[in-house]
Amino acid sequence: MKIRTRFAPSPTGYMHIGNLRTALYEYLIAKAKGGDFLLRIEDTDQKRYVEGATDIIYDTLKMVGINWDEGPDIGGDFGPYIQSERKDLYAPYAHKLVELGGAHYCFCAEREKEYDAEGNEVICKFEDPCKRIPLEEARKRIAAGEPYTIRQTINKTGKSKYEDKVYGIIEIDYDELDEGVLLKTDGFPTYNFANVIDDHLMGITHVVRGSEYLPSTPKYNLMYDTFGWERPVYVHLPPVMKDAQHKLSKRNGDASFQDLLAKGYLPEAIINYIALLGWNPGTEQEIFSIKELEQIFSIDRLNKSPAIFDIVKLTWMNGVYIRNLPAEEFYRLAEPHLADMPANVDKRALAAALQPRIETFGQIAEQVAFVKALPDYAPELFVNKKMKTDIEVARKALPLIKEVLTDQTEWNNDALFAALKSLAEANGMKNGQILYPARIAFSGQETTPGGATELAVVLGKDECLRRIDTAIAKL
RNA sequence: GGUCCCAUCGUCUAAUGGUUAGGACAUCACCCUUUCACGGUGGUAAUAUGGGUUCGAAUCCCGUUGGGAUCACCA
Numbered sequence: 255m256k257i258r259t260r261f262a263p264s265p266t267g268y269m270h271i272g273n274l275r276t277a278l279y280e281y282l283i284a285k286a287k288g289g290d291f292l293l294r295i296e297d298t299d300q301k302r303y304v305e306g307a308t309d310i311i312y313d314t315l316k317m318v319g320i321n322w323d324e325g326p327d328i329g330g331d332f333g334p335y336i337q338s339e340r341k342d343l344y345a346p347y348a349h350k351l352v353e354l355g356g357a358h359y360c361f362c363a364e365r366e367k368e369y370d371a372e373g374n375e376v377i378c379k380f381e382d383p384c385k386r387i388p389l390e391e392a393r394k395r396i397a398a399g400e401p402y403t404i405r406q407t408i409n410k411t412g413k414s415k416y417e418d419k420v421y422g423i424i425e426i427d428y429d430e431l432d433e434g435v436l437l438k439t440d441g442f443p444t445y446n447f448a449n450v451i452d453d454h455l456m457g458i459t460h461v462v463r464g465s466e467y468l469p470s471t472p473k474y475n476l477m478y479d480t481f482g483w484e485r486p487v488y489v490h491l492p493p494v495m496k497d498a499q500h501k502l503s504k505r506n507g508d509a510s511f512q513d514l515l516a517k518g519y520l521p522e523a524i525i526n527y528i529a530l531l532g533w534n535p536g537t538e539q540e541i542f543s544i545k546e547l548e549q550i551f552s553i554d555r556l557n558k559s560p561a562i563f564d565i566v567k568l569t570w571m572n573g574v575y576i577r578n579l580p581a582e583e584f585y586r587l588a589e590p591h592l593a594d595m596p597a598n599v600d601k602r603a604l605a606a607a608l609q610p611r612i613e614t615f616g617q618i619a620e621q622v623a624f625v626k627a628l629p630d631y632a633p634e635l636f637v638n639k640k641m642k643t644d645i646e647v648a649r650k651a652l653p654l655i656k657e658v659l660t661d662q663t664e665w666n667n668d669a670l671f672a673a674l675k676s677l678a679e680a681n682g683m684k685n686g687q688i689l690y691p692a693r694i695a696f697s698g699q700e701t702t703p704g705g706a707t708e709l710a711v712v713l714g715k716d717e718c719l720r721r722i723d724t725a726i727a728k729l
Numbered sequence: 730g731g732u733c734c735c736a737u738c739g740u741c742u743a744a745u746g747g748u749u750a751g752g753a754c755a756u757c758a759c760c761c762u763u764u765c766a767c768g769g770u771g772g773u774a775a776u777a778u779g780g781g782u783u784c785g786a787a788u789c790c791c792g793u794u795g796g797g798a799u800c801a802c803c804a
Contacts, residue, residue, distance in 0.1 A: 264804050296804065364802055377730065377800060403802060430732050438802040445804045469733050469799050534742060538752050564740050567754040610767045689763045705763035
């Protein structure tokens with residue numbers, strides 16, 4: 255049978271990394287077996303709807319290469335793919351479930367949470383009295399216009415059992431299960447209900463979702479069973495954590511896909527990194543394109559313990575992707591970050607120096623700050639033990655360098671390097687004793703995108719000579 | 730609190746009863762070098778804990794500890 259999976263986000267704001275990973279795995283589970291991946295928007299909670307959130311979902315998935323075979327925008331044989339447009343479809347199933355004995359009408363007021371003296375939530379089991387209202391009487395009250403919900407009916411004896419593809423056999427007492435609302439007063443289904451109906455109607459074979467649903471899955475199974483529908487294969491995923499204690503959330507600065515993009519991470523690197531957060535290929539390869547992942551992904555190599563999102567490793571991986579970029583492509587991506595460079599600066603030369611030295615595009619700004627304005631640096635910068643330079647050496651070297659550069663006509667890296675190298679030789683100095691002071695004089699920075707001669711090319715002759723004068727004045 | 734789940738270097742993970750417990754990131758050292766990077770070589774670093782089972786346990790079982798999830802007319 256053809257595998258069908260779905261990504262079913264609710265449009266409530268930004269796409270966070272855990273969400274994206276779920277979508278990725280859903281996509282890969284289907285694609286690895288030549289199946290279909292569909293997109294369904296779950297907007298049954300009208301109160302939480304955020305304008306523009308669906309576009310973020312579309313854009314994000316497209317950008318990382320997760321393409322859906324069916325969805326709200328492209329349609330398909332099982333539409334509509336937006337739950338609010340499916341609204342009228344759910345109620346008949348809910349009433350049907352009442353008839354089959356899997357649910358009942360409930361007239362209780364909305365439950366409010368209770369808190370004890372210390373402000374902790376009081377957990378008490380809810381026993382629905384409406385369960386005992388005879389069906390005929392309930393129907394009369396509904397006909398009379400009384401507001402109602404439809405609640406799942408659960409026979410509280412015995413144990414439920416099912417197999418999850420990553421967690422194995424899960425057994426839970428039916429007594430633990432809550433008789434949750436299926437159809438709300440406003441006529442909308444709850445997530446629990448809409449999910450079951452839609453997944454069945456859309457022919458979803460593998461339900462892939464976060465492990466927080468592990469304990470409530472028996473409730474879904476009960477519905478499948480009562481309707482006489484085949485249960486799907488369950489694949490529950492462990493959470494992505496911010497640290498050992500906290501799940502990654504979109505609150506307070508936790509990485510969202512959009513945030514990472516803004517900081518200069520590449521979509522390919524992000525997707526590669528999160529694919530490995532909870533899954534591994536069983537080989538030592540770590541760099542994968544999404545196309546490669548489609549070939550080799552398998553459910554059995556999914557991990558069941560939570561994984562902490564490590565921005566440091568992502569950053570490293572992003573650096574790998576940046577270094578692998580063709581020079582043209584790198585320049586295209588780096589250029590916007592070089593927008594405020596002086597007009598005479600050779601941006602291509604600068605970009606070439608930058609490519610092996612940055613891990614995110616966001617790092618460009620600080621690396622090139624010196625080009626626009628020489629920082630006010632301390633003379634101590636000229637001291638470097640390894641290069642055997644100090645202030646004395648700089649005092650001797652800088653005037654010599656100035657002399658050579660003033661006469662220099664061919665202003666490119668090789669020519670400049672040759673000139674300075676022979677200057678060192680002529681004076682019985684080490685290369686570093688000439689080049690290190692030159693680099694500091696040009697940049698005023700301890701670390702720079704390139705060596706002295708590369709900086710010289712970027713800055714141009716006049717500016718270099720000016721900066722050497724500044725340096726000499728400092729000493 | 731009840732229930733469910735999880736537990737290998739700091740982090741992501743490999744090892745599905747027999748390995749000097751492997752790799753990657755990070756970190757440290759060295760090499761290369763025109764600084765910083767890149768690249769190369771090497772090092773530090775882990776089976777939470779106590780009991781079993783077994784010739785043999787990271788691996789199977791039980792307890793403990795620690796962590797997470799869940800118990801909404803949110804998804």
